[in-house]
Each structure stands twice: as C-alpha cells, then as structure tokens.
Amino acid sequence: MDQQRAxxxxxxxxxxxxxxxxxxxxxxxxxxxxLSPETTARIRAVADALGYRPHPVARMLxxxxxxxxxxxxxxxxxxxxxxxxxxxxxxxxxxxxxxFGYGLLFVSPLHGSLARAVTRASVDGFVAIGLSEDHREVxxxxxxxxxIVLVDSAAFPxxxxxxxxxxxxxxxxxxxxxxxxxxxxxxxxxxxxxxxSEDALAAPALDGVSSRRLRGYRxxxxxxxxVLGDERVAIDSPTFAGGAAALxxxxxSGIEFTGVLAMSDVMAIGAxxxxxxxxxxxxxxxxxxxxDDIDEAEHTCPPLTTVRQPVREKGAEAARLLLAAVDxxxxxxPEHRRLGTQLITRESTTSIGPRVEEVTRPIEDKxxxxxAN
Amino acid sequence: MDQQRAxxxxxxxxxxxxxxxxxxxxxxxxxxxxLSPETTARIRAVADALGYRPHPVARMLxxxxxxxxxxxxxxxxxxxxxxxxxxxxxxxxxxxxxxFGYGLLFVSPLHGSLARAVTRASVDGFVAIGLSEDHREVxxxxxxxxxIVLVDSAAFPxxxxxxxxxxxxxxxxxxxxxxxxxxxxxxxxxxxxxxxSEDALAAPALDGVSSRRLRGYRxxxxxxxxVLGDERVAIDSPTFAGGAAALxxxxxSGIEFTGVLAMSDVMAIGAxxxxxxxxxxxxxxxxxxxxDDIDEAEHTCPPLTTVRQPVREKGAEAARLLLAAVDxxxxxxPEHRRLGTQLITRESTTSIGPRVEEVTRPIEDKxxxxxAN
DNA sequence: CCGGTTTATTGAACCGGTTCAATTGGAGGA
DNA sequence: TCCTCCAATTGAACCGGTTCAATAAACCGG
Numbered sequence: 001m002d003q004q005r006a007x008x009x010x011x012x013x014x015x016x017x018x019x020x021x022x023x024x025x026x027x028x029x030x031x032x033x034x035l036s037p038e039t040t041a042r043i044r045a046v047a048d049a050l051g052y053r054p055h056p057v058a059r060m061l062x063x064x065x066x067x068x069x070x071x072x073x074x075x076x077x078x079x080x081x082x083x084x085x086x087x088x089x090x091x092x093x094x095x096x097x098x099x100f101g102y103g104l105l106f107v108s109p110l111h112g113s114l115a116r117a118v119t120r121a122s123v124d125g126f127v128a129i130g131l132s133e134d135h136r137e138v139x140x141x142x143x144x145x146x147x148i149v150l151v152d153s154a155a156f157p158x159x160x161x162x163x164x165x166x167x168x169x170x171x172x173x174x175x176x177x178x179x180x181x182x183x184x185x186x187x188x189x190x191x192x193x194x195x196x197s198e199d200a201l202a203a204p205a206l207d208g209v210s211s212r213r214l215r216g217y218r219x220x221x222x223x224x225x226x227v228l229g230d231e232r233v234a235i236d237s238p239t240f241a242g243g244a245a246a247l248x249x250x251x252x253s254g255i256e257f258t259g260v261l262a263m264s265d266v267m268a269i270g271a272x273x274x275x276x277x278x279x280x281x282x283x284x285x286x287x288x289x290x291x292d293d294i295d296e297a298e299h300t301c302p303p304l305t306t307v308r309q310p311v312r313e314k315g316a317e318a319a320r321l322l323l324a325a326v327d328x329x330x331x332x333x334p335e336h337r338r339l340g341t342q343l344i345t346r347e348s349t350t351s352i353g354p355r356v357e358e359v360t361r362p363i364e365d366k367x368x369x370x371x372a373n
Numbered sequence: 374m375d376q377q378r379a380x381x382x383x384x385x386x387x388x389x390x391x392x393x394x395x396x397x398x399x400x401x402x403x404x405x406x407x408l409s410p411e412t413t414a415r416i417r418a419v420a421d422a423l424g425y426r427p428h429p430v431a432r433m434l435x436x437x438x439x440x441x442x443x444x445x446x447x448x449x450x451x452x453x454x455x456x457x458x459x460x461x462x463x464x465x466x467x468x469x470x471x472x473f474g475y476g477l478l479f480v481s482p483l484h485g486s487l488a489r490a491v492t493r494a495s496v497d498g499f500v501a502i503g504l505s506e507d508h509r510e511v512x513x514x515x516x517x518x519x520x521i522v523l524v525d526s527a528a529f530p531x532x533x534x535x536x537x538x539x540x541x542x543x544x545x546x547x548x549x550x551x552x553x554x555x556x557x558x559x560x561x562x563x564x565x566x567x568x569x570s571e572d573a574l575a576a577p578a579l580d581g582v583s584s585r586r587l588r589g590y591r592x593x594x595x596x597x598x599x600v601l602g603d604e605r606v607a608i609d610s611p612t613f614a615g616g617a618a619a620l621x622x623x624x625x626s627g628i629e630f631t632g633v634l635a636m637s638d639v640m641a642i643g644a645x646x647x648x649x650x651x652x653x654x655x656x657x658x659x660x661x662x663x664x665d666d667i668d669e670a671e672h673t674c675p676p677l678t679t680v681r682q683p684v685r686e687k688g689a690e691a692a693r694l695l696l697a698a699v700d701x702x703x704x705x706x707p708e709h710r711r712l713g714t715q716l717i718t719r720e721s722t723t724s725i726g727p728r729v730e731e732v733t734r735p736i737e738d739k740x741x742x743x744x745a746n
Numbered sequence: 747c748c749g750g751t752t753t754a755t756t757g758a759a760c761c762g763g764t765t766c767a768a769t770t771g772g773a774g775g776a
Numbered sequence: 777t778c779c780t781c782c783a784a785t786t787g788a789a790c791c792g793g794t795t796c797a798a799t800a801a802a803c804c805g806g
Contacts, residue, residue, distance in 0.1 A: 433763090
C-alpha cells in the first residue's frame with residue numbers, strides 16, 4: 001500500500017502490466033482511434049487500476065509545448081492582485097486561455113529579477129503588463145525565444161502589442177471637467193511599478209501609460225489656456241491608500257483645485273474618502289474623475305465618473321494575439337492593436353456651481369493656475 | 374541569423390562550444406562553487422554569447438520539482454477573478470509563494486472537468502478553494518499523488534486544511550443586528566460554484582461554507598426565539614448583480630425585513646444599491662451586514678458593517694502548509710488550522726429606531742417572522 | 747496461392763536537462 | 777621517486793513521456 005503510493009506509476013508500468021509497449025500506451029491516451037477498441041479499453045483499465053496519469057512535465061517536454069500562458073508583471077503578485085484593475089485584466093486573459101484549454105501562470109520578479117523568473121517559467125508565451133517602455137526586461141525576455149505580447153506599450157514593434165488610447169481618454173476626462181466650469185486642477189498620477197531591486201537607478205519620471213495620460217490632460221487644459229504645473233501632479237501608488245495620500249499631500253500643500261483628474265479609479269476612490277474625511281464634499285466641493293471604470297466605480301459614494309477602458313477586452317485581445325503567435329511558429333509580422341476609451345459620467349463630478357463667478361474672474365483665475373504657482 | 378533564432382541552443386551546444394561536457398555546463402549553472410572560477414566564467418560567457426537558458430521544462434523533469442504552486446478552483450477563472458474575495462485570497466497565497474521562489478498556476482476546470490485540468494497541471498502541490506465538501510474532485514485529485522491543502526473544508530483529514538470559524542462569524546453578525554433591535558431578517562446566501570458540466574446532478578442545497586454560516590445565523594436568531602424560514606434565504610451568485618437580484622426577489626415576494634445578513638460583501642454591496650434604487654435607505658430602512666471584509670467594504674456608501682475573516686492570512690497559511698507538505702516528502706500527518714473572525718461595525722447597520730415599538734409588540738412580531746409566513 | 751494494401755503495434759530515438767559514481771591530473775608528503 | 781589525496785571534470789544513466797519509421801499480421805481481389 002505504502003509502496004504503491006511511494007512511487008508514481010509510469011507509462012512503462014502500465015505497458016508491462018497490459019502486455020504492450022510504451023508507445024501503445026501513449027497512443028491509447030492520445031490517439032485512441034489508432035488502436036483497436038479492445039486494446040484501448042484494456043490499457044485504460046490497467047491504467048485506472050494502477051492509478052496512472054501521464055506525467056505533465058514529461059509530456060510537455062516531449063511535445064514541446066506547455067498549454068500554459070504566462071502573465072508577466074514587474075510587480076509582486078501581492079501588489080498586483082491588490083489592484084482590481086489587474087484582476088479585471090486577468091479575467092480577460094483567462095477567458096480566452098480557458099476557451100482554448102490553456103492554463104495561466106503568473107510570473108513576477110524572482111528575488112527581484114523578472115528575467116530570472118521568466119527563465120524559470122514553463123509557458124508557451126507571455127502577456128506582459130505594466131512593463132515600462134524602455135525596460136531591458138523585454139530585452140532579456142526575448143532570450144527566452146518565446147512569443148510575447150506587450151500590453152500598454154508599442155515600443156517593441158517586433159512583438160505584438162495591445163494599447164489603449166490613453167491620451168484621448170485623458171483628454172475627454174479633462175474636457176468634461178472643463179465643460180463643467182472647473183479651472184483649477186489636480187492630477188493623481190500612478191507611480192510606475194518599482195524597478196526590480198537589481199535596478200539601482202531611481203524610478204523614472206512616469207511610465208508610458210501615465211505620461212500619455214498626462215499628455216492628454218495637459219492638451220485639453222492648454223486648449224483652454226490652462227497650464228498644469230508639476231506641483232499639481234501628485235504621484236503615488238495605485239491603491240486606495242495611495243490616492244488618499246496623494247490628495248492629502250496636495251491639500252496640505254495649499255494648492256487650490258476643484259477638479260481632480262485621477263489616473264486610476266482605485267486612487268480616485270481613495271481620494272474621495274480622504275476628501276470626505278477632511279470635510280470636503282464630493283462633488284460639491286471637489287469634482288473627481290477616475291480612469292479604468294473598474295466594477296467598483298459604480299458602487300462608490302458617489303458613483304464615480306470615469307474614463308472606461310475595455311480592460312477585460314484588453315486582456316482577451318492580448319491572449320488572442322499571443323495564441324495566434326504561439327500557433328504559427330513562423331515569423332509573420334506581429335500584430336498591434338489599439339482600443340478606444342469612453343467617458344462614463346456618474347455623480348462624482350458636477351458643475352462648479354456657486355463658485356462660477358469666482359472662477360470666471362480672469363485675474364483670480366490666472367492666480368489660481370498660473371505656471372509659477 | 375535566422376537559423377540561430379530557429380533553434381533554441383541547448384546545453385550540449387554550450388558544452389561543445391566551451392569544450393567541456395554537458396555535466397560541467399549544468400554544474401556551472403547550478404553549483405558554480407564546485408568548478409574552478411575560470412571554467413565557470415568561460416562557460417557563462419559562451420552561454421551568454423549563444424543566448425542559452427536552461428530549458429525550464431527539462432529542468433523540472435530532471436529535478437522532479439516545478440517550483441510552482443497550483444491554486445485550484447472549481448469555477449472558471451473568469452468568474453473567480455471577478456470576485457474580490459478570490460483576489461484577496463490569491464494575494465495571501467502569492468505572498469508566501471513569492472517569498473519562497475514559487476510561481477503560481479491557476480487551475481480551473483478544463484472542458485468542464487477539474488480532474489482533467491489537475492492532470493495537466495505541472496505543480497508541486499495544490500491549494501484548493503471553493504471545492505464543495507463531498508466532491509469527488511478531491512478523490513480524483515488524490516490520484517495525482519500531489520500534496521493538497523483544502524481551504525474552507527476539513528472534510529478530508531488526510532489532507533491539510535485551513536478553515537475559518539464561519540458559524541461563529543455568522544453568529545456575531547446576526548447577534549449584532551438583534552442587538553440593534555431587528556427582528557425580521559433576510560439572508561443573502563452565496564450560491565455554491567456550479568458543478569462542472571460533467572456532473573449532471575442538480576446543485577446541492579448549499580456548500581459547506583454557506584451552510585455553516587447559515588447555521589450561525591439561525592443559532593443566533595433562535596436563541597432569541599426567531600425562526601428563519603427558508604423563504605427568507607435568498608440564494609444567488611456572489612457578485613454585485615447576484616446580491617442585487619437576491620434582494621429584489623425578496624422585496625418583490627413581499628417578505629418584510631429590516632435586517633439583511635449577507636454571506637459575502639460583494640452581495641451586500643450589490644444589495645445596498647438595489648435597495649437604494651428602490652428608494653430604501655441604508656441603514657435607515659434596512660440594516661445590512663456583509664461577510665469577508667474585502668477592501669472595498671470600507672469605501673462603499675455607507676461603509677459596510679461586516680464580519681472580517683482573515684482572507685489574505687488564509688491564503689498565506691494555506692500556502693505555508695502546502696510548502697511544508699511539499700518539503701517533507703514523508704508522511705507526517707497533515708495539519709489542520711482554523712482561523713477566527715471579527716465583527717467590524719461600520720455604517721450600514723443601525724438600531725431599528727422608529728419601528729422599535731412595532732417590533733416589540735409580540736403579536737406583530739410573531740406574524741412577521743412566523744415559520745409559516 | 748500470391749503480391750499489394752491496410753491496420754495494429756512496436757523499437758529506437760528524442761525532448762533537454764540533472765546527478766552521481768568514476769576518472770584524471772597535479773600538489774603535497776614521505 | 778612513489779604514493780596518497782584532493783579538486784576538477786566527465787560518462788552514463790535517468791527523469792517520463794512522444795513520435796515516426798518499420799514491422800507483423802490480416803485482408804483482399806485476381
């Protein structure tokens with residue numbers, strides 16, 4: 001009994017027990033139609049009796065594919081899974097992975113090195129999310145000689161990519177607030193993922209996504225003659241706490257604003273609560289627009305106005321592109337796809353109301369937002 | 374160039390290029406200290422030049438372990454990741470997996486069969502969540518001869534397990550509402566995960582978790598002479614929509630209640646919004662207590678009173694138990710651990726206020742909650 | 747009864763590494 | 777000079793399957 005459990009039965013055990021060759025057993029499991037029904041039945045019976053299961057790793061090695069897709073993230077999984085955005089994205093990837101019978105392996109830095117983790121991962125390809133554009137990571141990953149699809153970065157034309165029109169989305173968010181009469185703004189920017197501990201260099205300004213969104217905000221504001229000073233861009237982690245902290249810092253610094261442009265819903269939600277804790281009402285005192293449109297955005301208090309990006313679809317498309325690249329081992333040029341965004345107006349934004357006169361007085365206006373301020 | 378890219382270099386390429394044996398190359402990568410520094414350096418250089426990386430699958434096969442943990446769920450990943458509870462749990466597992474250099478593979482039913490998926494998964498062990506107690510799945514998984522830790526079920530003493538004192542948690546939730554004067558209740562129960570398509574049988578009443586919580590609610594109510602009829606238990610999926618639907622059905626059916634006991638925060642949040650859409654105020658008209666204490670619970674409107682269970686810790690402990698079982702290949706008895714819960718009082722519950730007199734009139738009371746009603 | 751197919755099965759090579767006992771060469775001691 | 781010992785390196789077996797060309801047996805019409 002214990003001996004039985006001690007060693008996992010292998011294909012040769014089944015073969016000898018059933019009086020056939022290894023090959024035949026293998027065929028019985030993979031191409032039963034090639035065998036006589038009786039043989040297949042007998043082999044199956046023996047296999048069941050022995051409790052035999054083909055060893056997945058051995059099978060992978062022989063077949064040269066793993067039926068597994070990797071989701072690559074530069075953040076620790078602990079922080080990634082804390083972000084509803086990431087979960088949503090994973091849903092998208094998972095939906096098509098499951099449809100095609102692929103498993104999902106999450107790959108995050110191993111002892112601070114993404115490259116090392118990539119080396120250890122047995123997958124047929126990677127969907128990479130959150131990799132900063134310039135990153136050598138991509139370079140190193142290439143060594144794995146596996147197909148990879150970059151999400152939110154098209155910096156590597158030789159790999160497939162899925163992007164979202166961040167700039168246009170941000171533009172529409174800012175314009176929405178402008179249309180409501182706001183003239184004094186604060187941007188809540190998401191901190192790029194911390195570089196692995198091996199990268200000694202200080203965090204670069206902002207990653208691709210953030211800088212594209214910032215550009216969108218700025219373009220909209222500048223179109224109405226408003227310059228967004230750097231002191232009005234508060235950077236923090238894309239968490240409830242990060243959003244709260246960023247808002248609090250801005251409030252403490254004495255900057256005046258009525259419109260908050262958050263680069264992530266999670267930060268926006270955190271900011272709402274920070275604001276209310278300080279006695280500011282949303283949207284009466286502060287209007288706030290998020291980004292992403294995560295499921296929770298509809299259930300906050302007040303429900304969040306936000307820029308919807310098709311997060312699940314992004315994941316699904318990335319997976320589709322990846323599977324296509326996995327299938328054709330040839331070298332067709334990779335695909336690049338860009339998805340759109342949509343402003344969802346809920347209740348966290350309102351026209352500036354009582355302060356409208358104040359704002360429309362050109363001088364105060366200028367004071368409030370001048371670049372030197 | 375293209376030929377180079379066409380075939381991935383293998384260890385023998387490096388060996389012959391460096392003028393050493395395969396073994397030496399292997400050692401250079403795994404036990405460099407056993408080699409002379411010069412040899413190691415030369416081999417490393419050649420390997421870099423060729424772009425060689427040890428093939429992860431081959432390595433797994435030879436070493437007989439994968440450095441990967443599996444998270445097993447009977448639900449499709451698409452639905453699992455839609456549940457913040459699941460993400461939180463995954464965080465816990467991920468935190469210890471990462472700490473010990475393990476990757477995370479999510480395993481969900483393959484073509485409707487969990488057993489099939491398990492067979493294909495190359496992992497060193499499984500953390501299983503959401504498996505209904507009686508399930509044959511566990512039986513089948515055992516065939517994989519891999520260690521497994523069951524979460525929320527201790528029905529298999531031969532496997533490790535982590536449970537939470539669901540009954541006590543539910544008890545405290547109900548008692549909280551009772552203390553606030555409520556006498557008419559509605560329970561929002563989470564639907565057990567749909568059985569795989571292979572299981573033809575209709576969904577069983579409730580899974581282990583749900584029935585334990587229900588028992589807790591009932592015990593608390595009965596201690597005050599209140600019987601909870603089945604018509605007061607609305608079952609639906611653990612989603613925002615499920616919670617909303619369940620509440621709406623109850624409202625439509627004409628059942629009267631002032632206290633809602635939800636078995637999941639997500640359902641509770643959905644229910645809050647359904648209630649408010651029908652013009653009912655929370656907590657003035659309906660008091661509502663959730664279960665889990667997901668991150669969002671603090672940010673809903675109103676903030677949710679709920680039973681906190683240590684979800685992350687649950688995941689982390691499960692992973693620890695699993696790693697322990699993976700390490701010792703021997704047959705020490707598996708560990709079983711049970712974690713506690715804690716009532717977190719926020720603002721979705723309040724004393725029944727104006728209706729107190731009404732409730733305290735014994736006759737009406739009886740009418741409202743009698744088992745025949 | 748024979749050559750030509752077709753069908754069921756098999757042997758050997760291979761996937762790409764790791765492991766460990768055995769070998770080699772040189773340094774140190776007697 | 778010879779022997780011992782140690783450090784560096786290697787050969788062969790192994791991990792547990794899949795694959796494909798080759799074989800053997802059965803079948804068929806002529």
